[in-house]
Each structure stands twice: as structure tokens, then as C-alpha cells.
Amino acid sequence: MEEKSKYSAQMKYAKNQGFVKIGFDSDIETREKFHKACKSNNTTATKVLKDFVNDYIEKNEKK
Numbered sequence: 001m002e003e004k005s006k007y008s009a010q011m012k013y014a015k016n017q018g019f020v021k022i023g024f025d026s027d028i029e030t031r032e033k034f035h036k037a038c039k040s041n042n043t044t045a046t047k048v049l050k051d052f053v054n055d056y057i058e059k060n061e062k063k
Contacts, residue, residue, distance in 0.1 A: 022053065 005011070014020075026034075038045050 022049075 035045055038048055
């Protein structure tokens with residue numbers, strides 16, 4: 001029997017919505033510092049990155 005991922009429902013939702021991943025490689029220390037900074041600012045890494053991407057697009061579409 002195939003083991004189900006704990007994220008299978010999220011992956012199915014994302015696929016149905018037409019979402020794709022945007023990512024990059026980072027060392028562990030940078031990742032941990034980023035997550036710590038997000039937590040201390042009462043936000044999540046996902047929100048910070050989504051906000052950055054949307055702001056970047058908006059600023060560059062005006063050019």
C-alpha cells in the first residue's frame with residue numbers, strides 16, 4: 001500500500017487551483033534565521049515571500 005503524504009490534500013488543492021512552486025536553495029543557517037525573523041515579526045515565511053514577489057511584480061510592471 002502506498003503511504004499518503006501529510007501534504008497530499010494541500011498538493012491536490014494547489015494543483016486544482018493551478019498553483020506552482022517558486023523556490024530557491026539556501027543554507028540551513030539562513031533558512032533558520034529567516035524563519036526566526038518571521039516569527040519575531042508575527043508573520044510567516046510564506047507571507048513575506050508572497051508579499052515580496054507581488055511588490056516586485058507591481059514595481060516592475062510600471063517600467
